[in-house]
Amino acid sequence: xxxxxxxxxxxxxxxxxxxxxxxxxxxxxxxxxxxxxxxxxxxxxxxxxxxxxxxxxxxxxxxxxxxxxxxxxxxxxxxxxxxxxxxxxxxxxxxxxxxxxxxxxxxxxxxxxxxxxxxxxxxxxxxxxxxxxxxxxxxxxxxxxxxxxxxxxxxxxxxxxxxxxxxxxxxxxxxxxxxxxxxxxxxxxxxxxxxxxxxxxxxxxxxxxxxxxxxxxx
Amino acid sequence: xxxxxxxxxxxxxxxxxxxxxxxxxxxxxxxxxxxxxxxxxxxxxxxxxxxxxxxxxxxxxxxxxxxxxxxxxxxxxxxxxxxxxxxxxxxxxxxxxxxxxxxxxxxxxx
Amino acid sequence: xxxxxxxxxxxxxxxxxxxxxxxxxxxxxxxxxxxxxxxxxxxxxxxxxxxxxxxxxxxxxxxxxxxxxxxxxxxxxxxxxxxxxxxxxxxxxxxxxxxxxxxxxxxxxxxxxxxxxxxxxxxxxxxxxxxxxxxxxxxxxxxxxxxxxxxxxxxxxxxxxxxxxxxxxxxxxxxxxxxxxxxxxxxxxxxxxxxxxxxxxxxxxxxxxxxxxxxxxxxxxxxxxxxxxxxxxxxxxxxxxxxxxxxxxxxxxxxxxxxxxxxxxxxxxxxxxxxxxxxxxxxxxxxxxxxxxxxxxxxxxxxxxxxxxxxxxxxxxxxxxxxxxxxxxxxxxxxxxxxxxxxxxxxxxxxxxxxxxxxxxxxxxxxxxxxxxxxxxxxxxxxxxxxxxxxxxxxxxxxxxxxxxxxxxxxxxxxxxxxxxxxxxxxxxxxxxxxxxxxxxxxxxxxxxxxxxxxxxxxxxxxxxxxxxxxxxxxxxxxxxxxxxxxxxxxxxxxxxxxxxxxxxxxxxxxxxxxxxxxxxxxxxxxxxxxxxxxxxxxxxxxxxxx
Numbered sequence: 001x002x003x004x005x006x007x008x009x010x011x012x013x014x015x016x017x018x019x020x021x022x023x024x025x026x027x028x029x030x031x032x033x034x035x036x037x038x039x040x041x042x043x044x045x046x047x048x049x050x051x052x053x054x055x056x057x058x059x060x061x062x063x064x065x066x067x068x069x070x071x072x073x074x075x076x077x078x079x080x081x082x083x084x085x086x087x088x089x090x091x092x093x094x095x096x097x098x099x100x101x102x103x104x105x106x107x108x109x110x111x112x113x114x115x116x117x118x119x120x121x122x123x124x125x126x127x128x129x130x131x132x133x134x135x136x137x138x139x140x141x142x143x144x145x146x147x148x149x150x151x152x153x154x155x156x157x158x159x160x161x162x163x164x165x166x167x168x169x170x171x172x173x174x175x176x177x178x179x180x181x182x183x184x185x186x187x188x189x190x191x192x193x194x195x196x197x198x199x200x201x202x203x204x205x206x207x208x209x210x211x212x213x214x215x216x217x218x
Numbered sequence: 219x220x221x222x223x224x225x226x227x228x229x230x231x232x233x234x235x236x237x238x239x240x241x242x243x244x245x246x247x248x249x250x251x252x253x254x255x256x257x258x259x260x261x262x263x264x265x266x267x268x269x270x271x272x273x274x275x276x277x278x279x280x281x282x283x284x285x286x287x288x289x290x291x292x293x294x295x296x297x298x299x300x301x302x303x304x305x306x307x308x309x310x311x312x313x314x315x316x317x318x319x320x321x322x323x324x325x326x327x328x
Numbered sequence: 329x330x331x332x333x334x335x336x337x338x339x340x341x342x343x344x345x346x347x348x349x350x351x352x353x354x355x356x357x358x359x360x361x362x363x364x365x366x367x368x369x370x371x372x373x374x375x376x377x378x379x380x381x382x383x384x385x386x387x388x389x390x391x392x393x394x395x396x397x398x399x400x401x402x403x404x405x406x407x408x409x410x411x412x413x414x415x416x417x418x419x420x421x422x423x424x425x426x427x428x429x430x431x432x433x434x435x436x437x438x439x440x441x442x443x444x445x446x447x448x449x450x451x452x453x454x455x456x457x458x459x460x461x462x463x464x465x466x467x468x469x470x471x472x473x474x475x476x477x478x479x480x481x482x483x484x485x486x487x488x489x490x491x492x493x494x495x496x497x498x499x500x501x502x503x504x505x506x507x508x509x510x511x512x513x514x515x516x517x518x519x520x521x522x523x524x525x526x527x528x529x530x531x532x533x534x535x536x537x538x539x540x541x542x543x544x545x546x547x548x549x550x551x552x553x554x555x556x557x558x559x560x561x562x563x564x565x566x567x568x569x570x571x572x573x574x575x576x577x578x579x580x581x582x583x584x585x586x587x588x589x590x591x592x593x594x595x596x597x598x599x600x601x602x603x604x605x606x607x608x609x610x611x612x613x614x615x616x617x618x619x620x621x622x623x624x625x626x627x628x629x630x631x632x633x634x635x636x637x638x639x640x641x642x643x644x645x646x647x648x649x650x651x652x653x654x655x656x657x658x659x660x661x662x663x664x665x666x667x668x669x670x671x672x673x674x675x676x677x678x679x680x681x682x683x684x685x686x687x688x689x690x691x692x693x694x695x696x697x698x699x700x701x702x703x704x705x706x707x708x709x710x711x712x713x714x715x716x717x718x719x720x721x722x723x724x725x726x727x728x729x730x731x732x733x734x735x736x737x738x739x740x741x742x743x744x745x746x747x748x749x750x751x752x753x754x755x756x757x758x759x760x761x762x763x764x765x766x767x768x769x770x771x772x773x774x775x776x777x778x779x780x781x782x783x784x785x786x787x788x789x790x791x792x793x794x795x796x797x798x799x800x801x802x803x804x805x806x807x808x809x810x811x812x813x814x815x816x817x818x819x820x821x822x823x824x825x826x827x828x829x830x831x832x833x834x835x836x837x838x839x840x841x842x843x844x845x846x847x848x849x850x851x852x853x854x855x856x857x858x859x860x861x862x863x864x865x866x867x868x869x870x871x872x873x874x875x
Contacts, residue, residue, distance in 0.1 A: 012851065013436075013443035013520065022279075023445050023519040029282050030511050030545060033289030038549035040293045041583050044300060045557065045568050048579050051304065066241075073237055077264075081230035084272040085222045097220065131564025142574040149566050153557070197273045204264045208257035212244035216253055281518060292546040295633050300582050303637060303649035 007185045021187040028191045032198045035161075039154070039202055046150050046209060049143070056143025061213025063128060063144065064151070068119045069211035072112050073203065079108035080200040083169075087193045093183035095176060102173035102189075105196070109166040116159055123148075154206055161199045168192045229271045236264050347750070347847040363447035364850055369433035370748075371454050376421050376429065377817075379461065383416035384813065391772075391806040394799045399789040406789035407474035408490065414477025415495060419502045420461055422733055423591065426598035427544075428457070428509055430740050431537045433748060435513060437841035437848060438531050440522025440857045445515040453508040460501035467494035476787060478588070481569035481580045485561040492562055496555045503548045503555075506594075510544030513537055522840070524859035528622075531839055531863045532615065535622045536601025539629035543590045543597075547633070551587035554580065581643055585636035593632040596696075596728055597625055599736030600667055603689045606743050607671050609837045610686035611678030614864040617670045624663035631660045641712045650709050657707035664700050668693060683835075684758035688739030691766040695731025699724060702777065717787070720780025723773045731769050738765065738816065745820065746830030750846045753827060757819040764812035771805025838865050 007017055014020040050057045086101035127135040130149040138144060172192050175181065181189060221227075240260040244253065269275045275286060348366045352358050359367060386409050393400045393409070401409065432450065436443055444450050467473060473490035475483060484492050517530070517538045558580065561567025568575035600621075608615045615621060637645055637653040671693055680686070702724040706712045715721060738761075745753050775798040780786075784795050791799070833842040844853055 011447075013441065013445065013447065015856070019519065023515055026282060026285065026519060027446060027511060027515045029285035030514055033285050033292075034507055034511070034545050034549050036289030036293055037296070037546055038553055040296055041550040041553035041586075042557075043293075044296055044583065045579060047297070048304065048576060049568060052576070053574070070237070070241055074234065077233045077237065078230065080268060080272055081222075081226060081233070084226050084229075088223055088226065094220070130566040131560075134566070145566055146568055146574055149560070149568065153560065194273055197268050201265045201268050204268070205258075205261050208240060208244070208254075208261055212240065212253075212257050215244040216247040288542075288546065292633065296550065296586055299634060299637070299652075300586075302652045303578070303582070303645040306648040307644075307646040 007182075017185070021185075024187050024191050025194070028194045032194065035198060035202075039157070042150060042154050042157075043205075043209075046154070049146055049150065050213070053140070053143040053146075056140030057147055058214025058217050059138060059140050060144040060147035061211070062215065062217070063126075063148075064211045064213075065119050065122060066211050066215070068115050069207060072115050073207045075108050075112045075115070076200050076203050079105045079112070080197050082108065083193045083196045087186070087190055090176070090181055090186035090189045091183060095179060095181070098181065098186075098189070099173055099176045102169050102176055106166050106169040106173060109162055109169065109196075113159065113162055113166070116155065151210055155210070158199065158202055158206060161202070165192075165196045165199050169196065225271055229267050232267055233264055236260050236267075346849050347845065348850045349847055351850040361451075363443070363451055365432050365436050365444045365447065365450060366748075366848065366850075366852075368450050368454055369429050369431075372424060372428040372432060372457070375454075375458060375461065376424055379416050379420035380813075382465075383413050383421055384810070386410070386413035386416065388806065388810060391803040393789060394791070395803050397791050397793045397796050397799075401789060403789045404474065407476075407787070408472035410787060411473045411476050411490070412468055415464065415473070415499065417729075418477055418591070418595075419499055420457075420464065422595040422729055423502075423506055424457060424509070425595075425733065425737050426602060426740060427506075427513070427537055427540055427594075428453075430533075430602065430744060431513060431540075431598060432509075434744065434841055435516060435534055435537060436520070437747075437844065437852055438534050438839060439517065439520060439525050440840050440853065440859065441516065441520040442851045442853070442856075444512045445520055446512050449508050450512055453505045453512070456501055456505035456508070460498045460505065463494060463498035463501065467491040467498060478584065479555065479558055480584075481558060481561070481567075481575075481577050482571065485558050485567060485570055486572075493559050496559045500552050500555050500559075503552045506544045507548045510541035510548070513541040514545065517541075522857050522859055525840075526859075528619065529859055529862050530622075531601075532604035532618070532621050532625070533598075533601035536597045536604070536625050539625040540594050540597045542629045543594050543632065547587040547590040547594075550583055551591075554583040554587070557583075578640065578644060581640050582637065585639045586633070589636040589639065590629075590632045592725070592728070593628050595733050597628060599692065599696075599733045600625060602736040602740035602743070603671060603692050604667075605837075605839070606685045606689040606739055607674050608864040608866055609743075609835050610683060610689070611675050611680050612866045613674055613678040614866055615670065616673035616676075617666075618862070618864070620666050621670050624666045627663040628660065631656070631663070635660055635707075638707055638712070641709055642716045654707055654709045658704065661700065661704055661707075664696075668697055668700075682759070683742075684753070684755060684762050685739045685743035687759060687762035687766070688735045688742065691762065691769075692732055692735040692739065695727050695735060695766075695769065699727030699732055702727065715780050717785055718780035719776040719784050719786055722786050723776035723780060726773045726776070731773070735765065735769075738762070741816070741820075743835070744841075745823070746834045747841060747846050747848070749824055749827070750830055751823050751827030752830050752834060753816075753823045754819050757815060761812050761815040761819075764808055764815065768805050768808030768810075768812050772802050772809050773805070775799070775801040775805075838863060 010017045010020040014023070082101050082105045086098055086105060089097040089101055123129060124133065127133050128144075128148050129152070130145045134145050134148070136144050169192060172189050176189070240257055243256055243260075246253075248256070269286070275283060348364055352362065352364065352367075359371065362368060362371075389401070389409050390406070390413060393406055399406060432444070435441075467490075471491055473488070473492055473495045475488050475490065475492060475495075479492070479496065517534060521530075557567060558569065561569055561573075561575075565573070567573060569577050569580040571577060604615055604621055635653055635657040637649055638657045641650050641654075671689075682690075702720070706715060706721060706724055742753060742758055745751070779795055779798045779802075782795065784791055830846050832845050834846075835842070840853075840857055840859070841848075843857065
């Protein structure tokens with residue numbers, strides 16, 4: 001589309017490019033508010049489960065893969081950092097740095113997904129997948145199954161968000177490489193960043209709720 | 219590639235420190251719900267860091283902050299008003315039936 | 329790219345040469361790929377009209393079945409009929425009805441914008457709606473669903489033998505259509521207003537749709553995730569809503585009503601907006617207490633989230649929770665009552681003319697008041713125990729949804745018809761239809777209050793013979809109602825080709841949408857308008873805040 005570092009004309013419904021930029025960012029924030037409630041429903045279910053069956057949930061929590069979970073948290077926090085750095089680079093019109101940082105962020109996202117996939121695989125071999133191959137001899141078997149039901153839903157839906165995020169970041173990286181952005185126009189990068197940080201925040205809450213449950217117990 | 223701006227670098231360091239802290243504290247036996255409270259408190263701190271510095275919420279227009287707050291406020295409604303039921307609901311013990319413990323049904327291998 | 333400058337604005341009562349219906353071409357492709365909010369509004373109108381008749385057909389069959397105490401259909405077919413009626417009417421007609429048709433068409437016009445903030449998202453929203461509609465129709469055609477529109481667990485997740493997962497998927501998808509619309513409206517209202525269009529100069533219709541959008545954006549995701557949990561529970565036999573698996577069915581009800589009670593306000597708030605436009609215009613007076621009407625909408629959008637468990641008084645929630653939700657439910661009556669008082673005060677000493685939109689609006693005020701007041705009955709813990717799941721509740725919410733919202737929909741449709749099509753509808757026929765709808769509606773649903781109070785349960789295909797006389801009244805009323813709803817289909821269709829040219833402002837109404845030509849040009853205004861006055865200036869010399 002564009003070949004020189006110019007500011008694209010705003011779409012016809014906007015008066016100015018500035019209006020368009022601020023509108024896009026606000027739109028993303030409203031969307032994130034929707035997302036909060038989307039995850040909120042599952043979190044209420046989780047809270048109910050944990051309050052109703054504290055012992056079972058504690059035992060289930062000790063089945064989770066703490067090392068993978070913690071490394072993944074590290075990976076995602078770092079990716080948020082590189083994303084914020086990328087937006088900073090965009091702000092200052094540093095095209096090369098922007099491209100690289102976006103690539104690193106996308107790579108960290110992929111790493112997260114890879115580790116997550118490995119974790120799912122281990123859980124499958126340990127018969128921890130509810131409805132498909134669940135088998136557990138504990139007295140809390142039923143609670144553990146419910147815990148893992150929510151675990152797969154929460155991490156699965158989070159994983160879908162990560163995948164979408166990686167896709168968006170990859171598109172941004174390609175566009176950045178082609179010089180689509182400059183210090184006056186980088187709204188798409190900024191909005192993608194907002195989304196990515198949100199995905200990170202969701203994980204920040206999932207991490208203790210999934211992996212740190214019952215660790216201080218027997 | 220130039221070095222990252224200091225505020226972002228410090229935020230990242232703080233996030234990693236908080237991660238280490240929450241991981242370590244999880245293994246310390248504490249009375250009552252203290253483990254959960256601390257873990258979630260640290261999560262809130264981490265989320266605030268990301269919101270404030272990575273997402274630049276504190277420099278954002280009021281409108282943007284309102285949108286962010288709305289999501290959290292409505293989440294709070296969901297939890298608080300559900301709690302009016304769950305915190306006050308009594309599971310009546312009818313005859314010899316015990317309150318559900320999750321152990322009655324052995325799901326078996328399906 | 330396409331900054332075609334529209335030239336030659338004419339105020340004569342002839343159809344504008346350049347208008348949104350023809351400007352971008354008239355091919356099917358130009359319609360299906362349009363980003364113009366007005367065209368998308370037309371697409372929505374056609375789709376929801378289709379679903380209105382699908383849901384109406386099911387209602388007709390329900391009323392037919394209830395003519396005799398023994399019923400005509402098998403219980404299983406009857407269950408599928410009322411489920412079909414509920415799902416289609418709630419999610420495929422009522423929720424998108426006013427926002428996605430008139431809201432889509434009018435919000436940019438009313439605020440002086442060229443389009444919504446995100447036109448592509450708007451089109452995507454329609455495609456999601458259509459996709460979801462096909463899924464729902466498919467589920468209906470291959471056998472239907474027998475859970476009721478509420479999908480209560482564990483019946484829906486364990487016992488039901490209908491196509492529950494398909495129906496859940498349809499509702500899930502249509503939910504995202506409504507989220508995208510809500511998001512678009514919120515952002516548009518905040519960011520796209522014309523110069524001088526301050527918040528307190530916005531028409532109440534825009535405020536109402538804004539309040540509706542807040543609910544759409546913040547409640548619908550909870551419904552989506554809840555339905556997803558039910559679907560997984562049904563498919564994999566593992567879940568947190570089934571007591572046999574260690575779950576809690578009340579958790580489903582809490583999550584479901586967290587959406588579905590506010591959804592009632594999604595269905596009625598846009599109606600408030602339409603009435604607030606029509607009443608001042610046909611009473612030739614400014615809307616009484618503009619700020620109260622505006623803030624009562626916002627209050628309803630928020631407090632509407634505080635009352636959901638009044639649907640669960642007998643479901644096994646704690647008595648304490650029952651008390652809290654009962655009290656909160658009384659609170660929401662206050663902003664609703666404020667609106668009714670303000671509309672009636674607007675009528676006071678007005679120069680009222682009884683054109684069809686006004687007839688619908690007056691019908692709305694009366695029927696909504698009955699629906700709202702009986703809402704107070706069922707918000708009362710003790711009385712609700714008596715009438716839960718009876719026809720009293722059915723009558724109550726139909727007075728709001730049909731007597732209220734559908735009247736407002738038809739009122740708005742007639743009011744803005746000249747703007748949308750450039751043609752006037754035949755007034756005499758329109759008045760006849762409005763009266764038929766009003767009387768048919770009351771004949772249909774008032775007997776149901778009595779039936780419910782006497783103890784007739786809803787959702788049963790048969791009933792004791794002593795209830796038959798009231799049921800016959802109700803079914804007779806339904807036939808009148810059906811004629812009332814079918815009439816506009818014909819005379820509005822006729823007016824498309826033969827109706828008189830409307831000119832830009834046939835009602836001599838205020839509001840920016842009446843300042844552009846009818847039908848409006850693709851980019852709405854030749855020159856972005858500048859607003860200098862508050863809305864509803866229906867007197868040449870507005871007196872200082874009197875009364």
